[in-house]
Amino acid sequence: xxxxxxxxxxxxPVTDAWPRRTRLVEHSILPGLxxxxxxxxxxxxVIVIIPLTMLALRPWELGLDGVxxxxxxxxxxxxxxxxxxxxxxxALTNAPLGLLIAWTLTRxxxxxxxxxxxxxxxxxxxxxxxxxxxxxxxxxxxxxxxxLAAKIGLKTAYSPLGIFIALTFIGLPFVVRSIQPxxxxxxxxxxxxxxTLGANDLQRIALVVIPALAPALLSGVSLAFARAVGEYxxxxxxxxxxxxxxxxxxxxxxxxxxxxxxxxxxxxxxxxLAISFxxxxxxxxxxxxxxxxxxx
Amino acid sequence: xSLQARDKEFLALLGPSGSGKTTLLRxxxxxxxxxxxxxxxxxxxxxxxxxxRRRVGxxxxxxxxxxxxxxxxxxxxxxxxxxxxxxxxxxxxxARVADLLSLVQLEGLDKRFxxxxxxxxxxxxxxARALAIEPRMLxxxxxFGALDAQVRRELRRWLRELHDRAGVTTVFVTxxxxxxxxxxxxxxxxxxxxxxxxxxxxxVYEHPATPFVFDFLGQACRLPGVIExxxxxxxxxxxxxPKDAPGGPVEVFFRPDEVDFAPVDGAGLAAEVTGVAQRGPxxxxxxxxxxxxxxxxxxxxxxxxxxxxxxxVRIKPFRPQVYxxx
Amino acid sequence: xxxxxxxxxxxxxxxxxxxxxxxxxxxxGIAPLMLLASAAVMMGLIGLPLVVVFQEALAxxxxxxxxxxxxxxxxxxxxxxxxxxxxxxxxxxxxxxxAAWAISKFEFRGKSVLLxxxxxxxxxxxxxxxxxxxxxFGAQGLFGTFLxxxxxxxxxxxxxLVLATILVTFPFVARELIPLMQAQGADEEAAxxxxxxxxxxxxxxxTLPNIQWALLYGVLxxxxxxxxxxxxxxxVSGHIRGLTNTLPLHVEVLYNDYDSVGAFxxxxxxxxxxxxxxxxxxxxxxxxxxxxxxxxRS
Numbered sequence: 001x002x003x004x005x006x007x008x009x010x011x012x013p014v015t016d017a018w019p020r021r022t023r024l025v026e027h028s029i030l031p032g033l034x035x036x037x038x039x040x041x042x043x044x045x046v047i048v049i050i051p052l053t054m055l056a057l058r059p060w061e062l063g064l065d066g067v068x069x070x071x072x073x074x075x076x077x078x079x080x081x082x083x084x085x086x087x088x089x090x091a092l093t094n095a096p097l098g099l100l101i102a103w104t105l106t107r108x109x110x111x112x113x114x115x116x117x118x119x120x121x122x123x124x125x126x127x128x129x130x131x132x133x134x135x136x137x138x139x140x141x142x143x144x145x146x147x148l149a150a151k152i153g154l155k156t157a158y159s160p161l162g163i164f165i166a167l168t169f170i171g172l173p174f175v176v177r178s179i180q181p182x183x184x185x186x187x188x189x190x191x192x193x194x195x196t197l198g199a200n201d202l203q204r205i206a207l208v209v210i211p212a213l214a215p216a217l218l219s220g221v222s223l224a225f226a227r228a229v230g231e232y233x234x235x236x237x238x239x240x241x242x243x244x245x246x247x248x249x250x251x252x253x254x255x256x257x258x259x260x261x262x263x264x265x266x267x268x269x270x271x272x273l274a275i276s277f278x279x280x281x282x283x284x285x286x287x288x289x290x291x292x293x294x295x296x
Numbered sequence: 297x298s299l300q301a302r303d304k305e306f307l308a309l310l311g312p313s314g315s316g317k318t319t320l321l322r323x324x325x326x327x328x329x330x331x332x333x334x335x336x337x338x339x340x341x342x343x344x345x346x347x348x349r350r351r352v353g354x355x356x357x358x359x360x361x362x363x364x365x366x367x368x369x370x371x372x373x374x375x376x377x378x379x380x381x382x383x384x385x386x387x388x389x390x391a392r393v394a395d396l397l398s399l400v401q402l403e404g405l406d407k408r409f410x411x412x413x414x415x416x417x418x419x420x421x422x423x424a425r426a427l428a429i430e431p432r433m434l435x436x437x438x439x440f441g442a443l444d445a446q447v448r449r450e451l452r453r454w455l456r457e458l459h460d461r462a463g464v465t466t467v468f469v470t471x472x473x474x475x476x477x478x479x480x481x482x483x484x485x486x487x488x489x490x491x492x493x494x495x496x497x498x499x500v501y502e503h504p505a506t507p508f509v510f511d512f513l514g515q516a517c518r519l520p521g522v523i524e525x526x527x528x529x530x531x532x533x534x535x536x537x538p539k540d541a542p543g544g545p546v547e548v549f550f551r552p553d554e555v556d557f558a559p560v561d562g563a564g565l566a567a568e569v570t571g572v573a574q575r576g577p578x579x580x581x582x583x584x585x586x587x588x589x590x591x592x593x594x595x596x597x598x599x600x601x602x603x604x605x606x607x608x609v610r611i612k613p614f615r616p617q618v619y620x621x622x
Numbered sequence: 623x624x625x626x627x628x629x630x631x632x633x634x635x636x637x638x639x640x641x642x643x644x645x646x647x648x649x650x651g652i653a654p655l656m657l658l659a660s661a662a663v664m665m666g667l668i669g670l671p672l673v674v675v676f677q678e679a680l681a682x683x684x685x686x687x688x689x690x691x692x693x694x695x696x697x698x699x700x701x702x703x704x705x706x707x708x709x710x711x712x713x714x715x716x717x718x719x720x721a722a723w724a725i726s727k728f729e730f731r732g733k734s735v736l737l738x739x740x741x742x743x744x745x746x747x748x749x750x751x752x753x754x755x756x757x758x759f760g761a762q763g764l765f766g767t768f769l770x771x772x773x774x775x776x777x778x779x780x781x782x783l784v785l786a787t788i789l790v791t792f793p794f795v796a797r798e799l800i801p802l803m804q805a806q807g808a809d810e811e812a813a814x815x816x817x818x819x820x821x822x823x824x825x826x827x828x829t830l831p832n833i834q835w836a837l838l839y840g841v842l843x844x845x846x847x848x849x850x851x852x853x854x855x856x857x858v859s860g861h862i863r864g865l866t867n868t869l870p871l872h873v874e875v876l877y878n879d880y881d882s883v884g885a886f887x888x889x890x891x892x893x894x895x896x897x898x899x900x901x902x903x904x905x906x907x908x909x910x911x912x913x914x915x916x917x918x919r920s
Contacts, residue, residue: 026729030811031821036724043717044739047789051754052742054764058757097663104660108653116660118904122668124843125896125903127850128748129870130889133877134671137678145666169667189360192327193422195347196354197374197429207377211364230747232853233870237877250749254857257753262762269750276745290364 059267070267075243076252080268083249084275086160087228090167091175091221097168098175098220099213105176106183120176123169128233135166136237158240163248166234171224178220179213186212215290222283229276299484299491301433301467306459308480309469312512316489317469321435324467325354337432353426353464357438359418361410367421368393368406374429396424399458416447423455427462434459436468440475452479473513477501485509507619510549517590517613519565520621521548528618531586533565533610538618545621550613553578553593557609564610567592571605579603585611675893679886690876690887698864699872699888705780706855706868707848710787715841718795723829726803727811737800743792751789752857755782778860783868786854791844798840799833802914806832835910839903846899850892 025033059067070076105117123131139146139156149156156162186209194204232250239246249272256265299320301307309317322328323335326347335342342350362370371393375384384392397403400420410418419439426434439455440448456479459466470476476483477497484494493505504510507518521530523546528537530548558564567590571582579594581603592611594603603609679687690696721740725733743751758764759776769776776782810832814824830837852870859866867875869892876885907914 024731028728028808029815030727030808030824031815032723032825033728033730036720037728037730040717040721040724040736043713044721044736047785047792048739048742051758051789052746054757055750055754097667100656101660101663104656108657110657114904116664118900119664119668121900121903122672122896125846125899126672127852127870127889127892127896129852129873130675130850130892130896131671132852133873133885133889134674134678137674137882138670145670165667169671172663172667187358187360189356189358190362192325192347193354193356193360193425194362194373194377195327196325196350196352197377197425198348198351199373199377200348203377207373208362211362214364226745230745230750230853232747232749232856250747250853253747253749253753257756257760257857260762262757262760265753266757269747269753272747273750280745 055266055269055273059263059270062263062267066263067267070264071271075247076249076268078244079247079249079252080271080275082160082163082245082247083229083272084279086163086248087167087225087231090164090228091171091225093164093168094171094175094224095217095221098172098179099217101172102176102179102183106180120173123171123173128170128231129237131169132166132234132237135169135234136162139165139238157238158242158246160246162238162240163235163246166238167228167231170231170234171228174223174227175217175220178216178223182213182216183209215287218283218287218290222280222287225283226276226280229272299494301465302482304463304465306456306479306481307465307467308476308483309467309486310473310476310483310512311471311486313471314488315486317471317486318437319489320486321354321437321467321469324433325352325435326350327354351429351431352433352435353429353431354435355419355422355426355437355439357441359410359422359442361418361421361425363410365409366406367397367402367408367410367413370410370421371396371425371428373425392428396428399427400424415443416451419443419451423458427464431464434462434464434466436466438469438471440470440472448475455479477513485512487512502615504549504617507547507549510617510619515552515591515593516549517552517592519548519586519588521546521618523618528616531565533563533612535612538616541618542620546618547621548613549617549619550615552591553595554613554615555592556612556614557594557603558612560608560610562610564612566608567611568608569603569605572603583609583611672893672897675886675889678882679890681886682883686883687887687890690881690884691891693884695864695867696872696884696888699867699869700891702780702783702867703849703869706783706787707845709784710791710848711841711845713788714791714844715795715837717792718797718799718840719833719837721796722799722803722833723825725800726806727808740793740796740800743789748790748851748853749857752786752854754789755785755858777858778862778866780866782858783855783866786858787848787851790851790854791847794844794847795837795840798836798843798914802833802836803829832913835906835913839906839914842899842902842906846895849895 059070062070071080101116101120105113105120136157137143139149139162141147141150141155141157143157146156154161156165190212191204191208194208199207230250232248235248236251239248239251241247241251249268253265253268256262256268309320311317319328323330324342326342326345329343337350362373365373372389375389375392378384393406394403397406400423402417402420402424405413405417410421413421419442423439436455440451443451452475468480477500480497482495483497483500485492485500487508493500493509495503500509501513504513507516510516519530521528523529523537523541523543526537527534528541528546528548556564560566565585567583567585569581569583570589573580573582577595581592581594583590583592679690721736725736756763756777759769759782760766761770761777763777776785810828811824814828819827849868850870851868852874855868856871856874859868859871861867861871861875863875869888873885873888873892876888
C-alpha cells in the first residue's frame with residue numbers, strides 16, 4: 001500500500017521553513033507602505049540603531065588593550081561574574097518554581113486561582129525600585145524574613161543571596177508564562193495514551209509531560225536569565241554593592257559614568273551585551289534542537 | 297444499556313455525534329468512570345482496574361503520538377514503562393518493535409519523529425503502539441476520522457486484515473455508516489446514550505429496528521400508510537403487508553433506489569416526475585408522490601421507461617419497512 | 623497478536639450517562655501539597671513585597687504618609703513622571719501601529735531583521751538604555767561640545783529622561799500588535815478598498831476596530847513600564863531634586879536618606895499603579911482574549 005495521497009497532504013507549518021525569494025517589496029493593493037515603513041525605519045534608527053551603534057563604537061577609543069584591561073580589572077571582572085553567575089542561578093531556580101506554579105494554575109481548580117494567576121505578573125507590573133526597597137526591607141537583618149534567616153546564620157540582604165532573591169523575583173513570571181500555554185494545550189489524549197499503555201502517574205509526567213514542556217521551559221529560563229543580567233532597580237538596594245563581592249555589572253556602568261569614564265562604561269555595556277547574546281544563542285540552539293524533535 | 301462483545305470479534309459502535317459512543321469507548325478504556333453500571337472482561341470486574349492495568353490498546357482519534365519521541369520510542373513506550381520485573385529485555389523490546397513495524401508496514405521509519413510522517417503513517421504508528429502491549433482488547437476511536445477519503449479506504453481493508461491476523465477483540469467507534477457496515481462483524485447503533493440495535497451489518501441494514509436506524513444507515517423516503525387485515529395501503533395503492541408489521545396507521549420507509557417503475561396505468565403509487573438528472577451511473581428522479589416531494593434513484597445509464605419531466609408514472613417500493621406511526 | 627485464551631466474552635454493561643473524565647492528575651495527596659507549595663512561593667516571593675510597601679508607608683500612621691506625598695519634591699516627581707509618560711507612550715504607540723501595519727500588511731525583504739531590531743531593547747539592560755544617550759549627548763558624548771555651545775540640555779534634563787524611557791518601552795505596543803495583525807491578514811482591508819474606501823478610512827473603520835483592545839493592552843503595559851522605569855532614567859537624570867527626579871528616582875533618594883516613610887509613601891503610589899495595571903490587564907485578558915495577540919507577555 002502506498003501512502004502517496006497522504007504524503008501529498010501533509011500539513012506543514014507555515015513558517016520560514018521554505019525559504020522563498022521575495023522581491024525587495026512584493027506588490028500589494030494596500031496603501032501606506034511608504035508612510036508606515038518610513039516612520040518605522042526613521043524612528044527605529046533614531047531610538048535604537050544610532051544609540052546602540054554608539055555603544056558599539058565608543059569603547060574602542062581605549063584601543064583593544066584598553067578594553068581588555070578595563071574588562072579584566074578585578075572589580076569589573078568580579079562584577080561580570082556576579083551578574084552572570086547569580087542570574088544563571090536565579091534563572092535555573094525559576095525553572096522548578098515556575099513549573100510548580102504553572103502546573104498548579106493549569107491543573108487544579110481552587111478558589112483564588114484567577115487571583116493567583118493575575119498576581120504572577122506582579123514582578124512585571126511593580127516598578128523595579130519599589131520591588132528593590134521592599135525586598136531589602138524584608139530581607140534586611142531586622143526584616144521579617146531576614147531575621148529568620150539570620151537565626152540560622154544566613155545573611156540574605158547585602159550578600160549575593162540577596163541579589164539571587166531579587167533576580168528570582170524578577171524572573172519568575174517569564175518561566176510561568178512560557179510554560180503555562182503549553183501545559184494548557186498539551187493534548188489530554190497524549191497523557192491518556194500513556195495511561196492506556198501502562199504508564200503510572202510519575203512515568204506519565206516524567207516521560208510525556210516534562211519532555212513536551214522542555215522547549216518552553218528552556219525559553220522561559222533564557223528570558224528570565226536575560227532579564228536578570230540587565231536588572232538594576234530591584235538589585236542595587238538589596239545587593240549592598242560591595243566592590244568585588246556584591247557589585248553588579250550595571251552598577252559599575254553607572255559608577256564609571258559618574259567618573260566620566262564613558263569609554264569604560266561603554267566597554268562594560270558592550271561586554272554584557274556580547275555575553276548575553278552568546279548565552280542566549282547557545283540556549284536558542286538547544287531549544288531549536290528540542291523543538292525540531294517535536295515538529296521537524 | 298447492555299452490550300456484549302464476543303471474543304475476537306470486530307465490533308463497531310455507530311451513531312451520530314453526541315450518541316455516547318466515544319464515552320462508551322472511554323469507559324471501556326478506563327479513561328472515564330460511569331456514574332453507575334459495570335464493565336466486565338471475561339468475568340473480571342474491569343471498573344476497579346485503573347487504566348494502566350487494563351491492558352487495552354487504545355488508538356485515539358488524533359493518534360496522540362508522543363511528539364518528542366521517535367516512532368520506535370513511541371511503539372516501545374508501553375513496554376519500557378513496565379515495572380522492572382515485567383519489563384522485557386532491551387533486545388526483546390527492539391525485536392518486538394521491529395515486528396510491529398513490519399506488521400504495520402513502516403519498516404525503515406523507526407527513527408522518524410511523528411511530525412515527519414503522513415496522516416496514514418501516524419495512524420499506523422498509533423496502532424502499532426497500541427498492539428505493542430499485547431492488549432486484551434483493541435479500542436479505536438474514529439480511526440479514520442482524520443484521513444482523506446482515499447487513504448481511508450485503503451487503511452480500512454488493511455485494518456480488517458490486521459484484525460483477522462492479530463485475533464484481538466476490537467471495538468471501534470465511527471459515525472460513518474458505510475465504514476461500520478463494511479468493516480465490522482457486528483454493528484451496535486447508539487443514539488442519545490442508548491443502544492438501539494445490535495447485529496450483523498446485513499441484518500441491521502435490511503431490518504432496521506427503528507425509523508432512526510433506517511434513516512441513519514442510508515437515504516430514506518417516507519410516506520404515511522395504513523395496515524388493515526394484512527394489507528398495506530399507501531394512498532390508492534394496496535399491497536401485502538410485510539411480515540410482523542403492526543396494524544393501524546404506519547410510517548412506510550423505503551430506500552430511494554429500491555423501487556420499480558411502472559406505466560401510469562399500472563399498479564403502484566402515482567408519482568409525478570418533476571425533474572430528472574443524470575449523475576454518473578445513477579439517475580436522480582425528483583417527483584411528487586401524494587403531495588410529498590421525493591427524490592428517487594434509478595440505476596442508469598438509461599432512464600426507466602416512461603420517466604421524463606412532466607410525466608406521471610407508478611412506482612412500487614419493493615422492500616418497504618413499516619413502523620407504527622407515532 | 624494477542625495469544626491470550628480469552629473467555630468467550632468480554633462484556634460491558636453501562637448506562638451511558640454523562641461520565642466524568644478522570645484522566646487529570648490523580649497523585650493521591652499531592653494536589654494539596656502542590657497547592658500549598660505554590661501558595662507559599664507566591665506569597666513569600668511575590669505577595670510579601672507588595673504588602674511590605676503599604677505596611678512601611680503607613681508605619682507611622684496616616685498623617686506622615688499624606689505629608690510625604692504633599693512634599694513639593696514628591697509632587698514635582700509625580701508631575702515629571704506623568705509628563706515623561708505622556709510623551710513617550712503616544713510616540714511608541716504611533717510607532718507600534720505603523721510598524722505593525724508595515725510588517726503585517728506587506729511583504730518585503732529583511733522583515734525578520736526588522737522584527738529582531740524591534741525586539742532588541744527588551745534584551746538590553748535598562749542601564750545600557752540610559753548609557754547610550756549619555757554617549758550621544760553627555761558632556762563628553764558625540765554631540766557634547768555642540769550642545770554645550772548652543773546651551774541645549776538633553777542629558778540631566780527632561781529630554782534625556784524622555785529618550786531613555788522611549789528606548790526602554792520601545793517594543794511594547796509593536797510587539798502586541800504585530801502577531802495579531804499578522805494573524806488577521808490583509809483581506810478585510812483589501813475588501814474595504816474594493817468597496818471604495820480610502821486608505822485612512824480603511825485604517826480607521828476596518829483596522830483600528832480589529833486591533834483596539836490589543837492596542838490598549840500594549841499601551842497599558844508600555845505606560846506601566848514608562849512610569850515605573852528606574853535604571854535607564856537613573857543614568858540620564860542627574861538626580862536633581864524637584865527638577866529631574868521621576869517618582870522611582872524620588873523613591874531612591876528618600877530611601878538612601880533613610881526617610882523610610884517618605885520612600886515607601888512614594889513607592890505606594892507606584893505600587894498602586896502596578897496593581898491598577900494588573901487589574902486592567904487581567905480584565906482585558908478575560909474580556910477580549912480572542913482579540914489580543916496570542917501568548918501575551920510583557
